[in-house]
Amino acid sequence: MHWYEMKLSGRGQTNSGISQVCRPERTADIAKYLEQVGKNGIVASGSAGSYADQALNAGGAVMQMKRLDCIRSFDAQTGELVCEPGVTLKTITELFAPQGFMLETASASGQHTLGGAIAANIIGCNGHKRMSLAKSVNWIDVVLADGTTVRASEKENDTLFKAVVGGQGLLGIISLVSITLLKRPQENVAVEKRRIANLDELAETLKAVRKTADFCSFWIDTSAGLDALGRGILKTASFTKETLPASTFSFPKYKMILPGIVLCLASFPLFKRLRYRLTATKKTKIEAYENFLYSSDNVQVFPAKGIYQLQISFSEAEGPQALRRILTELAQTRIGACRAELVLTKEDTLSYLGAALRGYTVCFDFFRRKGIEEFLKHLIVIAGEHNGRVSVQDDALLEPRNLVLMYKNLEKFLKARDTYDPQKKFDSDFGRRLFSGEKKYEQ
Amino acid sequence: MNNKRTWVVLGGTCVIGRAFAREVAKAGNDVILLGKEDEDLALSANDLRARYPEVEVMTLPLDTANLDSLTKTAKQCESVSKNIISVFSALETVYTQKECGKDLGKIKNMFQINYFSQVYFLSAIAAVLQKQACGEIIVLGSAAGEYGMPDNYAFGSTKAALHIWLQGFQMQMAQYHVSVTTVKAEDWDTVGTRHYSFWQKPIDPQACAKACLAYAQKGAKIRYFPWYVFGTVLFRRFLPYVSRHNGTEG
Ligand SMILES: Cc1cc2nc3c(=O)[nH]c(=O)nc-3n(C[C@H](O)[C@H](O)[C@H](O)COP(=O)(O)OP(=O)(O)OC[C@H]3O[C@@H](n4cnc5c(N)ncnc54)[C@H](O)[C@@H]3O)c2cc1C
Numbered sequence: 111m112h113w114y115e116m117k118l119s120g121r122g123q124t125n126s127g128i129s130q131v132c133r134p135e136r137t138a139d140i141a142k143y144l145e146q147v148g149k150n151g152i153v154a155s156g157s158a159g160s161y162a163d164q165a166l167n168a169g170g171a172v173m174q175m176k177r178l179d180c181i182r183s184f185d186a187q188t189g190e191l192v193c194e195p196g197v198t199l200k201t202i203t204e205l206f207a208p209q210g211f212m213l214e215t216a217s218a219s220g221q222h223t224l225g226g227a228i229a230a231n232i233i234g235c236n237g238h239k240r241m242s243l244a245k246s247v248n249w250i251d252v253v254l255a256d257g258t259t260v261r262a263s264e265k266e267n268d269t270l271f272k273a274v275v276g277g278q279g280l281l282g283i284i285s286l287v288s289i290t291l292l293k294r295p296q297e298n299v300a301v302e303k304r305r306i307a308n309l310d311e312l313a314e315t316l317k318a319v320r321k322t323a324d325f326c327s328f329w330i331d332t333s334a335g336l337d338a339l340g341r342g343i344l345k346t347a348s349f350t351k352e353t354l355p356a357s358t359f360s361f362p363k364y365k366m367i368l369p370g371i372v373l374c375l376a377s378f379p380l381f382k383r384l385r386y387r388l389t390a391t392k393k394t395k396i397e398a399y400e401n402f403l404y405s406s407d408n409v410q411v412f413p414a415k416g417i418y419q420l421q422i423s424f425s426e427a428e429g430p431q432a433l434r435r436i437l438t439e440l441a442q443t444r445i446g447a448c449r450a451e452l453v454l455t456k457e458d459t460l461s462y463l464g465a466a467l468r469g470y471t472v473c474f475d476f477f478r479r480k481g482i483e484e485f486l487k488h489l490i491v492i493a494g495e496h497n498g499r500v501s502v503q504d505d506a507l508l509e510p511r512n513l514v515l516m517y518k519n520l521e522k523f524l525k526a527r528d529t530y531d532p533q534k535k536f537d538s539d540f541g542r543r544l545f546s547g548e549k550k551y552e553q
Numbered sequence: 554m555n556n557k558r559t560w561v562v563l564g565g566t567c568v569i570g571r572a573f574a575r576e577v578a579k580a581g582n583d584v585i586l587l588g589k590e591d592e593d594l595a596l597s598a599n600d601l602r603a604r605y606p607e608v609e610v611m612t613l614p615l616d617t618a619n620l621d622s623l624t625k626t627a628k629q630c631e632s633v634s635k636n637i638i639s640v641f642s643a644l645e646t647v648y649t650q651k652e653c654g655k656d657l658g659k660i661k662n663m664f665q666i667n668y669f670s671q672v673y674f675l676s677a678i679a680a681v682l683q684k685q686a687c688g689e690i691i692v693l694g695s696a697a698g699e700y701g702m703p704d705n706y707a708f709g710s711t712k713a714a715l716h717i718w719l720q721g722f723q724m725q726m727a728q729y730h731v732s733v734t735t736v737k738a739e740d741w742d743t744v745g746t747r748h749y750s751f752w753q754k755p756i757d758p759q760a761c762a763k764a765c766l767a768y769a770q771k772g773a774k775i776r777y778f779p780w781y782v783f784g785t786v787l788f789r790r791f792l793p794y795v796s797r798h799n800g801t802e803g
Contacts, residue, residue, distance in 0.1 A: 135568050136593065177568050177758075180600040205604050 111142060118172060122161035124416035124478055124506050127168025127539060135177045137194060137285045141257035144283075144535070147171050151537030154279040156226025157198065159219060161419040162506030163539035164230070164278050170537065173283060175225050181205075182286070189291040190248065195225025195284045200404060202291070207400050211291035214246035216325055220404035225284040230503040231276035231464045233471060235327040235345075238320050238454035240292075244275040244461060251286035255535035259285060264460070272519075273526035276461030278502060280541050281530050296349040299325070299402050301395045305386065309340030309437070313430050320454055324348045325402075330450040331386050332474075333379035335441030340433065342450075343389050352396050368411045373477050377446030416478035417448070420486055421501040422493045423455065426469040432496035433472060436489060445485055449475040462523035465501035465516075483507060502544070510544055558688070559583040559634035563615065563674060564643035566593035569693060571600070572762035573641050578605040580766075585630055587615040609635075617644070617670040627677035638681055639689040641765065642671050653707040660707045667711035672718055679722075683729040689769040690731065692719055696739035696782050700789045723774055732772045736765050739782040 112132065119126035132143045144152065150170025157176060158165050165172070179196035189211055191202065200220025202213055216234035217227065228250065233242045249263035252274055260282075262271035274281050306312045312328065319326050323346035330342040375381055424432045433452075440447065452472045459466040474489075476482055486507050490500050499516045500508055513520055524545070527534075534541075560577045564570040565586030574584045578601050586601075588594045594612040601610045611633055616622045630638060646666040648659040671692065682688045697705050698712025716735060723733035738761060761778055768776045777783040 136596075180571075180596055181603040182596075182599060184603045 111139070111146065113146075113171070116172075118155070118158065118166055120162045120164070120166060120506075121159050122417040122419060122504070122506065123413055124161070124418060125163040125166055125539060127163075127166050129167050129170055129172045131172045131174060133174045133177050137178060137251075137253075140173070140253045140283050140285055141259075143171075143173060144253065144255065144257055147535060151535050151541075153536060153538035153541070154195075154225065154229070154283050156196070156223030156229075157221045159222050159226065160230065161417065161504035163543065164503065165226070166539045167537065168539055175223055175283075178285070179223075189293065190288060191291055192286065192288045193224065195223055195228075195287055197224050198222060199224065199227060200407070203400055203403060206291055207294065210294050212294040212399065213243070214240050214290075214292060215243040216240075216403055217243075218404065218406040220407055224287050224289070228275055228284060228287065229277060229279050231459060231461045231466075232503070233453065233455060233466050235325045235453050237466070237471065238326065238456050239324060241456045242459055242461075242464065242466060243289075244459070244464075246290050246292070247275065248288040248290060250274065250284050250288075252282040253285050254282045255531045255533060269522070269526050270530060272460060272462050273523050273530070276459065276464035276503075277523065278463065278540055279538065280536050280545070281527055282536060294349070294399060296351055297399060298350055298352060298354060298396050299347040299399055300350040300352060301345065301347045301397055301402060303343055303345050303389060303391055305341070306344050307341050308338055309430065309434055312340055312342075312344070315344060316454060319344070319346055322346075322348070326454055328452040329385075329389075330437070330452060330472075331382040332437060332440040332447045332450045333382045333444070334386075335438070339441060340437050341386060343386065347397075347402060349399075350396065354396055354398060368409060369414075373411050373413055373417065373448040373475075377448040377477055379444075379446065382446075413477065418476045418478060418482065418486055418506055419473065419504040420476070420489060420507075421465070421471060421473040421504055422489075422498045423465045423467045423471045423501065424469050424493075424496060424498045425467045428496045428498065429470040432493065432498055433470065435492055435496070436472075439489065439492070443485065445476070445482070447474040448477050449473070462519040462526070463502060463517065465499040465503070467499060471501075502540070508544060513544055556687075557582055557636045558639045559585060559630075559636045561585045561587065561630050561634075561638060561640045561678070562643070563587045563641070563671070564645065565612070566590060566597050567643055567645070568758045569761060570641070570643040571597050572758040573643065573691075573765060574601055574610075575604065576759070576762045576766050577641075578608040578610070581605075581608065583609040583611075583634070583636060585611045585613060585633065587613050587626065587630075589615060589617070615670075617666050620665075620669055620673045623670060623674040624677040627674055627681065630678065631681045637685055637688055638678070639691075639769075640675070640678060640682075641691045641693075642675070643693045644671050645693065645695075647705075647708055650704050650707055660711075663708060663711045664714075667708075668714050668718075671715060675722065679726065679731075682726065682731045686730050688731050690726065690733045691765050691769045692733070692735050693765070694719070694735045694737040696737050696777065696786055699737065699786045732769060732774075734765070734769045734773050735775045736761075736768060736778050737775065737782065737786075738778045739785065 113130045116131045117128050134140050152171035153167045154173050154175050155165035176196045178194040180194050182192040184191050199222050216236045217232045227243050231242045231244050249261050251259050251261055253259050325347040328344045334341045455466045455471050457468045494515050560582055562570050562574045566588035586597055598610045598612050653659045694716050695712040697709035698716050719735045726733050764778050
């Protein structure tokens with residue numbers, strides 16, 4: 111049993127802290143490590159892809175799960191995969207896509223561990239067809255504070271299941287997962303990119319896209335205002351029987367590691383205008399499904415000062431109005447987001463601390479600079495006024511009072527936490543930011 | 554390497570052993586996993602079978618406490634293998650200098666596993682590889698075996714002994730066209746307490762496994778992983794008093 115003292119930081123580099131870190135290599139070791147936990151508790155960490163403090167525990171302990179990455183079994187008839195939580199989404203795709211299987215959720219990065227993705231209940235650019243990852247989870251084994259392992263699913267121990275899924279590691283450690291991989295309809299996808307001139311056109315187009323496309327994401331030019339408010343590039347993709355073109359030449363794929371300054375450039379209006387003008391093509395591109403996935407993994411940016419991510423879900427009714435207000439604020443204040451993307455979602459999430467609503471999920475990345483925190487808190491208030499939910503999975507700025515307004519199942523989550531971990535052995539910087547002091551939740 | 558191999562992986566249940574087994578299985582080679590715990594061996598073997606169903610995975614128990622049994626284990630490997638045998642050894646046990654200071658038996662235990670077990674097993678399997686007149690042996694060494702540091706010099710001495718033995722062994726096996734590659738890794742996060750900085754990260758087992766295989770394919774004799782460890786070793790060897798901190802552990 112080894113513990114290491116390490117300085118850990120969130121992916122966005124806005125939060126960091128020194129923790130005692132352990133790396134179990136066998137599921138049986140999880141309980142043994144839990145026995146040794148002291149002040150400030152312990153939290154699990156997958157690939158530490160969360161932007162803020164979700165997998166950090168300054169002054170406490172962190173259990174890194176990446177070494178628990180054994181596959182226990184795979185049933186090629188039913189698609190049931192039983193594996194440890196440290197297996198990454200990319201590994202699952204690499205191993206099982208050639209056999210004709212795919213994960214329920216097409217997230218932007220494949221580096222995430224399955225445990226981390228379940229604990230954050232991730233959604234992807236097929237959210238309007240397939241919803242979140244939790245839907246395909248058959249059961250999970252959770253190691254609780256007292257070291258016992260409990261199996262939870264939608265049918266068995268459902269309260270625990272709904273609290274752990276999307277629960278950011280605050281109820282226990284996911285030690286084993288059974289998940290059903292879907293049969294992939296075709297090997298390739300036909301990808302299209304087209305320009306959308308403004309929000310009205312977007313609303314109309316998305317209505318059709320919801321029914322037709324298998325994957326859809328919309329890049330927003332946040333610098334455009336007035337008649338062009340909400341313009342951007344709509345990327346859709348659908349499975350196709352067409353084969354890959356016998357390509358004559360293609361650039362080798364390298365992972366680009368870029369300095370933070372690039373993000374700064376990406377938030378300039380000129381860059382956005384150029385991207386809007388130059389990216390869209392009329393041609394349909396046929397791509398192998400595996401290559402189409404995990405678009406974020408080709409580029410890694412090291413932001414020296416940090417990035418904040420704000421991900422908000424709106425219902426279908428409130429979405430257009432809310433989006434108009436937020437984009438107007440962005441255009442008027444000229445605070446450039448280095449990334450702004452919208453995906454569609456099929457239904458409300460089942461997890462207590464999940465954000466997704468049937469409608470839209472919009473995600474912004476902002477370069478950290480003077481005054482940005484106040485501005486983002488202002489956007490959180492606007493989201494609240496439109497019954498939106500700011501996703502906790504990458505957020506750094508939510509406050510307890512925001513949670514009360516946004517999460518109708520918050521009480522259930524807190525009750526489950528009290529039942530399964532009354533001593534708060536599982537805790538993190540995120541947990542202390544949002545859940546310390548029950549008084550804050552009196553409504 | 555043109556022909557299919559059966560890779561014998563010593564320490565097939567530890568993280569680097571598992572990573573290496575995955576790497577060679579991915580390339581279509583069969584694997585024999587050697588390890589102490591039956592349950593762990595079964596877990597690693599099932600993992601490989603689920604990932605690469607077409608690959609044959611076998612397991613054999615490895616009793617490092619009984620050195621004479623290792624000759625038998627080497628023979629078993631020969632009898633169950635259908636292809637050219639190659640060996641990867643990640644056998645290693647680690648105690649900090651503090652732990653060794655409290656209990657000298659830990660040093661003996663480290664020598665038993667890190668040095669004697671590997672020397673006995675490799676000596677036994679050498680005859681098989683010599684008969685084949687081809688094959689690869691990869692042994693995971695450590696940068697800790699290159700210079701003494703206050704927090705792990707007992708561990709380092711076990712690796713230093715192994716490095717010297719491997720140097721001679723490599724020359725001997727070269728006559729039979731068998732390559733012996735020693736990979737000296739650093740930041741292998743199993744010893745003591747360390748602060749990691751932005752640029753100094755613990756090494757990724759999969760990346761290390763991939764590199765080990767690539768080194769062996771090139772017939773390399775000694776390699777450092779990551780490559781910049783070579784610089785650290787040079788620095789510490791030539792400027793010992795500047796670079797060593799004045800720890801009093803142990
Ligand atoms: C480039 C990039 C692209 C992204 N794309 C998407 C996207 O398309 N859709 C989306 O929804 N999100 C996306 N995210 C967010 C990301 O998917 C989530 O933050 C995810 O949880 C990260 O997984 P991880 O393995 O890195 O987990 P970590 O960041 O290490 O942990 C996330 C949370 O899960 C908990 N946890 C981890 N492992 C376990 C376990 N075994 N048991 C219990 N709790 C555990 C941690 O305590 C923490 O609270 C993206 C993030 C990045 C950096």
